[in-house]
Amino acid sequence: MALRMPARKTILLTLAGLVVSYLLFAWLALPRILQSQTEKFIAEKTGHHLSMDRPEFNPFALRLHLSGLRLTQPDDEPLLAFRELVVDMSSASIFRHAFIFDDIRLDGVEASVALSPKGQLNWSALLDSLKSKEPVPDSALPRLDIQHFILTNSKLDFADKRSASAFVTHIDPMNLELTDISTLPDDKGRYKVSAHTAFGAHIDWHGELSLEPLAMTGSISVEQVDIAKLMGYFKNQLPIAPPAGIAAVSADYRLGFAAGQMELSLERMAAKITDLRLHGKQSPNPVVSIAAIEAKEGRFDLAKNILVLGVLSANGGSLDLHSKEGEPKALELGSFSVEDVRVNLAAHQAMVARIALKDGRIRAGRDAQGRIDLIEALPSISPPAKAQQGGKEKTTNTLTAAPWHYRAEKLELSGFGITVRDAAITPAAELSLDDITLNMEGISDDMKAALPLRASFNVRSGGSFAAEGNIIPAGPSVDVQLKLADLSLTPAQPYLSSFAMLTLAGGRLSSEGQASYNAKGGGYQGKFSLRDLRLNESESGNLFFALKSLSSRKFDVSPAKLDIGELVADGLDTKLIISKDKTVSLTRVLRKPKIDAAKPAGLPAATATTTSAQPFMFDIDSLRFSHGKLDFADYSLALPFGTQIHDLHGIVAGLSSRPGAPGQLELDGQVDDYGLARAIGQVDLFNPTNFMDLKVVFRNIEMTRLTPYSATFAGRKIASGKLSLDLEYQIKQRQLQGENQIIMDQLTLGEKVDSPDAMDLPLDFALAILQDSDGRIDLGLPMSGNLDDPKFSYGSIVMKAIVNVLTNIVTAPFRALGALFSSGDKFEDIAFEAGDVSLTPPEREKLVKIADALNKRPRLSLSVHGVYAEADRAALQDRQTRRSVAEKIGQKTEEDGDPGPISLHQPKVQSTLESLFSDRFGSGELAAMKEGFRKANPGQMEESA
Numbered sequence: 020m021a022l023r024m025p026a027r028k029t030i031l032l033t034l035a036g037l038v039v040s041y042l043l044f045a046w047l048a049l050p051r052i053l054q055s056q057t058e059k060f061i062a063e064k065t066g067h068h069l070s071m072d073r074p075e076f077n078p079f080a081l082r083l084h085l086s087g088l089r090l091t092q093p094d095d096e097p098l099l100a101f102r103e104l105v106v107d108m109s110s111a112s113i114f115r116h117a118f119i120f121d122d123i124r125l126d127g128v129e130a131s132v133a134l135s136p137k138g139q140l141n142w143s144a145l146l147d148s149l150k151s152k153e154p155v156p157d158s159a160l161p162r163l164d165i166q167h168f169i170l171t172n173s174k175l176d177f178a179d180k181r182s183a184s185a186f187v188t189h190i191d192p193m194n195l196e197l198t199d200i201s202t203l204p205d206d207k208g209r210y211k212v213s214a215h216t217a218f219g220a221h222i223d224w225h226g227e228l229s230l231e232p233l234a235m236t237g238s239i240s241v242e243q244v245d246i247a248k249l250m251g252y253f254k255n256q257l258p259i260a261p262p263a264g265i266a267a268v269s270a271d272y273r274l275g276f277a278a279g280q281m282e283l284s285l286e287r288m289a290a291k292i293t294d295l296r297l298h299g300k301q302s303p304n305p306v307v308s309i310a311a312i313e314a315k316e317g318r319f320d321l322a323k324n325i326l327v328l329g330v331l332s333a334n335g336g337s338l339d340l341h342s343k344e345g346e347p348k349a350l351e352l353g354s355f356s357v358e359d360v361r362v363n364l365a366a367h368q369a370m371v372a373r374i375a376l377k378d379g380r381i382r383a384g385r386d387a388q389g390r391i392d393l394i395e396a397l398p399s400i401s402p403p404a405k406a407q408q409g410g411k412e413k414t415t416n417t418l419t420a421a422p423w424h425y426r427a428e429k430l431e432l433s434g435f436g437i438t439v440r441d442a443a444i445t446p447a448a449e450l451s452l453d454d455i456t457l458n459m460e461g462i463s464d465d466m467k468a469a470l471p472l473r474a475s476f477n478v479r480s481g482g483s484f485a486a487e488g489n490i491i492p493a494g495p496s497v498d499v500q501l502k503l504a505d506l507s508l509t510p511a512q513p514y515l516s517s518f519a520m521l522t523l524a525g526g527r528l529s530s531e532g533q534a535s536y537n538a539k540g541g542g543y544q545g546k547f548s549l550r551d552l553r554l555n556e557s558e559s560g561n562l563f564f565a566l567k568s569l570s571s572r573k574f575d576v577s578p579a580k581l582d583i584g585e586l587v588a589d590g591l592d593t594k595l596i597i598s599k600d601k602t603v604s605l606t607r608v609l610r611k612p613k614i615d616a617a618k619p620a621g622l623p624a625a626t627a628t629t630t631s632a633q634p635f636m637f638d639i640d641s642l643r644f645s646h647g648k649l650d651f652a653d654y655s656l657a658l659p660f661g662t663q664i665h666d667l668h669g670i671v672a673g674l675s676s677r678p679g680a681p682g683q684l685e686l687d688g689q690v691d692d693y694g695l696a697r698a699i700g701q702v703d704l705f706n707p708t709n710f711m712d713l714k715v716v717f718r719n720i721e722m723t724r725l726t727p728y729s730a731t732f733a734g735r736k737i738a739s740g741k742l743s744l745d746l747e748y749q750i751k752q753r754q755l756q757g758e759n760q761i762i763m764d765q766l767t768l769g770e771k772v773d774s775p776d777a778m779d780l781p782l783d784f785a786l787a788i789l790q791d792s793d794g795r796i797d798l799g800l801p802m803s804g805n806l807d808d809p810k811f812s813y814g815s816i817v818m819k820a821i822v823n824v825l826t827n828i829v830t831a832p833f834r835a836l837g838a839l840f841s842s843g844d845k846f847e848d849i850a851f852e853a854g855d856v857s858l859t860p861p862e863r864e865k866l867v868k869i870a871d872a873l874n875k876r877p878r879l880s881l882s883v884h885g886v887y888a889e890a891d892r893a894a895l896q897d898r899q900t901r902r903s904v905a906e907k908i909g910q911k912t913e914e915d916g917d918p919g920p921i922s923l924h925q926p927k928v929q930s931t932l933e934s935l936f937s938d939r940f941g942s943g944e945l946a947a948m949k950e951g952f953r954k955a956n957p958g959q960m961e962e963s964a
Contacts, residue, residue, distance in 0.1 A: 050074040065148035066093045081108040098141065102127025102172075109166070117162035117203060128173035128193075136180050163202040163230070170195035188248065190216045202230040210237070219245035219265075226272075233276050238287075240269035246292070264295035264309075270317070281321065288317025288328070309352075310335025324365035332356040336379075340392050349393060353378025353434065371427040380436040385443050424464050432457035437476075441513070448513035451479035466493035481507030481527065488534075497536040501545070504529050508552070515554075520608045521563055525553040532574065542577035546570070556608060563608065565592040567646070581637035591647035591667065599654050639674035644686065662724050664688040664696050671702075681710055694720045700748075711750035718743045722766060734777030736769035763789075763796040854894025900935075907931040 053074050061069040072087035085104040091097050103126045109119040133141040174191040192215060199208035212224035226237010243265060250261035271286040290313070297307040316329025336352035359372030383393045435455035441448040455476040461468060468491070475485040484506075488499030508526035515523050532545010548570035554563045567590025575582040596604035647667030669686030681701040688696040700713035722740035745760040768782055789796040849862050858866070898917060905918040908927050912918045921928055937945045 049076055061090070065145050067091065067098070067145055067148075068093070068095070081110060082106065083108075092141065092144070096133075096141065097129070097131050098145065099131070100127075100129045101125060115162075115164070117164050119164045119166070120168075121166050123165060123168045125168075125170045126172055128170065129176070130174070131176045131178075133176075133178040134181055138181055163200075165197060165200040165208070168195070168197035168200065188216065190214050197228070200228060200230065216244075219243045219248065235274040236272070238269065238271045240267070242267040242269075244268075246295070262295060262297045264292050266290070266292045283319075283321035285317070285319040288319065289313075289315040290317075306339045308335075308337045308339065309333055324363065326360075326362040326364065328357075328360040328362075330356060330358055331360065347382050347438075348380075349382050351380045352376065367421050367423045369423065369425040371425075373429045373431065374427050375429075375431045376433075376435070378434040380438065382438045382440070384440040387442055389443050422464070426461070426463040428460065430457070430459040430462055444513050444517050446513050446516070448510060450510045452476045453479050467491060472499065478506060478510075480510050481505060486534075494537055496538075497534065497541070499534045500532075501534050501543070502531045505550075516557070518610050520557040520610060522555045522557050522560075523553075524555050525551045527551055530574070540577060540579070542575065544575045546572045547574050562592065563594070563604070566590060573640075579636065581635070583637075583639045584641075586639050586642045587645070588642065588647070589645045591644060591649075593648075594650035594652070596650075596652045597654060635676070637674075637676045640672070642671040642674060642682075644669050644671075647688065649688070662691060664690050669698075681712075684713065690717065690720055691724065692721075694718065709750070711748055713748045715746040715748065716744065717746075720744070722763065734771055734774050735782055736772055738767040738769035740764060740766035760797070765794045766790070766796060852894075853888075853890040854892075854898060903935060904928060904931050907934070 050073050054071060058069045058071070061067050068089075068091045070087075070089050071085060075084040076082070077084075083104075083106040086102060088099070088101050088104070089097070090099040103124075105122070105124045106120060107122040109121045112119040131141065135141070171192075171194050173193040173195075174189060175193060176189045177187070179186040194213045196211040196213075197208060198210070200210070201208055207227050207229045210224075210226060210228050212222060214222040216222070221242045222239075223242075224237070224239045226235060228235050228237075244267065246266050247261055247263040249266075268290040270288045273282075273284045273286075275282045292312045293310065295307075295309040295312060312331075312333045314328055314331045318327040319325070333352065333355040336350070336355065337348040338350035339346075340349045354375075354377045356375045357371055357373070358375070359370075361370045362368070381393075383391060385391050433456045435457075437452045437455065439450050453476065456474065458471075458473040460471045462470060469489040470491070471488075472490055473487045475483070477483045483504045485502045486499050488497070490497050490499075506528040508528060509523055512523045515521055527550045528547070529550070530545055530547035532543055532547075534543045535541060548568060549566065550568045550570075552564070552566040552569070554565070555561060556563050566588060569586065569588050571583050571586045573582070573584030594604060596607075598604075598607060645668045647665075649664040649667060651662050651664070665688065667686065667688035669684070669688075671686075672683045673680065674682040681703045684698055684700055684702050686696075686698045690696050695716070695718040697716040697718075698713060699716075701711070702713055703710045720742040722737045722742045741764040743762040743764070747758045766786060768786065786796070791797075849858070849865055851858060851862070901918045901921050902912055904921050905912050908931055910918065923929065923932075933945060936948075
């Protein structure tokens with residue numbers, strides 16, 4: 020039986036029925052099914068709630084329209100919602116065996132992403148519920164081609180609730196546009212993303228995308244990022260408070276996959292931060308401010324792990340330690356740049372062509388407690404807390420990272436300044452350095468490599484400094500040529516004022532030489548000069564000490580010694596003033612050390628250690644003086660005294676701190692108009708009160724200058740006269756001994772002066788004895804004194820020695836004459852024999868010499884008068900008794916002559932004496948004397964008879 024084909028009408032009716040059924044299903048049934056089944060599936064599968072408006076589907080245009088979708092968690096917390104979704108599917112999908120969409124438009128999306136306090140993502144439960152429990156085999160991407168996709172007016176909310184102060188932000192509005200996105204082989208599409216975030220950022224992302232194989236090229240830029248809002252997310256993890264500023268980043272990129280490996284390269288990388296501000300957590304100060312930080316011309320290759328950066332720069336930086344407006348910044352930076360940076364992440368290598376800092380200033384200060392503000396501003400770094408487990412420290416073993424190698428070809432610093440203020444002393448000291456430059460080359464991790472160094476700066480108060488040489492960090496080793504020119508010393512005034520009442524009115528220091536340091540130690544060799552030094556007394560403003568120049572062409576100093584060749588001092592101008600209270604000018608300007616009231620009296624300033632430091636040694640080949648001047652004044656006298664030694668010149672050779680090495684001294688100077696002063700000998704100039712063997716000569720000194728001393732100690736002025744001195748000083752253990760020769764020529768005393776210290780002496784008589792026929796007085800004066808005596812004064816010692824001589828002359832004039840004109844003869848008396856009027860030859864010689872001395876002293880006259888002594892009475896009585904006995908026994912004697920001796924053992928002499936006694940005192944006294952003799956000397960009277 021042959022088959023019969025359906026009639027055409029039947030076929031058409033059938034097709035029409037199918038179409039109508041499809042349309043009715045697509046229009047009426049399908050939207051209801053999609054809505055109900057989707058809401059049911061989500062509810063049953065995840066427990067979440069999904070609601071939407073009834074979908075609309077146009078079967079002719081293959082367009083699906085969804086609106087009012089809302090997805091919430093079981094507790095009704097929102098997850099996702101959108102206002103409208105329109106999907107236009109292309110009929111070409113049937114012929115190309117792919118899902119082809121002409122257009123997909125999604126509008127008004129509101130998504131919520133949140134981390135709970137336990138760190139769980141709010142989407143985790145939904146995603147875990149939708150996961151298939153069966154393993155899903157790897158498969159190729161579905162064939163997909165989206166001609167146009169657009170996301171508009173969308174919003175993303177993000178919240179991190181893991182800390183007490185939750186971080187919340189949102190991206191709004193967010194727009195996304197994709198064109199020709201395809202998983203078909205070698206198809207490329209374009210995409211464009213534009214969005215604004217809650218922290219002010221504008222995101223612009225566009226380029227080309229290939230899904231098969233996966234590859235992306237394009238550009239991305241993020242601008243106007245408010246760092247303060249963005250960093251709020253990390254505020255509990257940062258060591259400082261969240262910074263403030265506006266940031267922007269951009270880059271061109273290429274992303275792809277080959278052989279399972281990701282390939283990423285970035286070009287034209289750039290980043291910029293403006294108005295950056297950083298401050299501590301506890302206080303708004305200190306504050307770091309940077310006007311702009313910018314990085315540009317960057318490149319990165321992930322495959323090679325190489326990062327290249329053309330320039331990294333910063334401008335307008337500052338560090339502010341003060342809260343008061345207008346206070347100077349602790350640090351100011353004009354500009355900072357790092358050029359041609361190349362970092363090999365795989366090899367741990369970093370190379371920089373140039374680092375440059377320009378136009379900056381650092382201000383540091385020390386307060387009264389000795390704290391330095393810049394150091395105090397640095398954040399304290401605490402060691403990381405050690406994890407403990409079961410009461411024991413838990414140690415984690417980590418692999419040691421490979422060391423990094425780095426090199427900076429050039430480091431350049433220019434236009435910098437430093438101001439240092441020291442308020443630990445009163446008044447505060449301040450030093451400012453300007454125009455600081457520093458250049459170094461070849462800075463690297465090779466600590467053994469030499470680093471060439473050049474540096475210089477100017478001192479605002481006057482002076483400049485330059486250095487050039489090499490530094491080896493590994494040594495460490497330093498070898499640098501230094502040059503210091505005309506450094507003003509006036510900034511040191513506060514330190515001088517702390518121990519002396521002096522004003523540093525001038526002074527410039529210059530030096531040039533080689534500074535070195537190595538394992539054996541350090542030192543400096545060169546030359547130096549100190550010029551125009553001037554110290555004035557703070558109260559009066561009068562000159563205290565001045566020096567035109569002090570210089571040496573050989574200056575070698577190290578921590579252990581100082582070695583100077585010839586030290587030349589030119590134009591010394593100083594003074595030694597004794598005040599009314601007998602204090603010396605040097606001690607008067609020195610401040611008394613402050614005593615710490617908190618420290619009990621008698622306690623040492625520091626505890627002594629068992630080891631002593633190696634003493635510092637110094638040697639000076641010679642010290643040469645020229646054009647010097649010394650003013651001397653003594654206001655402690657009845658009449659003020661002053662004189663001047665000028666044109667002081669000479670040399671002191673062999674100065675050393677080595678024990679037993681005094682310097683050899685030869686100095687000459689002019690006293691007043693026509694006087695001469697000269698000093699020759701040995702002296703320990705660094706401890707002169709311990710040892711001195713010095714001869715000082717003064718010639719032709721005008722004695723009227725000494726009137727204050729004569730007035731004070733002798734009560735007379737000096738009208739005229741010249742003085743010459745030959746003084747020999749020996750000081751041992753602070754005891755002065757001097758053997759001095761004084762010559763006074765034509766000394767004439769003037770009127771009397773009232774002085775409480777003057778002695779009442781007949782000075783005219785003493786001078787008449789001392790002066791010879793030419794009007795000269797030549798004296799030897801020994802002097803001694805204790806240098807620790809606060810009343811010690813050289814002038815006082817001289818005049819007291821003179822007064823002692825005058826006193827001795829007045830009290831013993833003949834002794835004085837003997838001392839002046841004989842060889843030790845004592846002229847204080849002329850000795851006669853007892854009871855005799857004639858002199859022995861030695862005594863007559865004394866009279867001859869006295870006569871000769873008187874002939875040479877026309878101002879001196881001698882008066883002689885008789886004197887009586889007990890010895891003369893006894894001698895005259897003895898002579899008269901012997902004369903009477905001689906006459907009684909019949910001996911002849913010369914008139915007024917000496918009868919000679921008598922023998923008491925002769926009987927006639929004894930009887931004559933008894934007779935003379937009886938005539939004088941009576942016979943009874945004679946008998947009594949005899950009876951007494953017999954009793955005292957039994958038998959002697961009879962034997963003698």
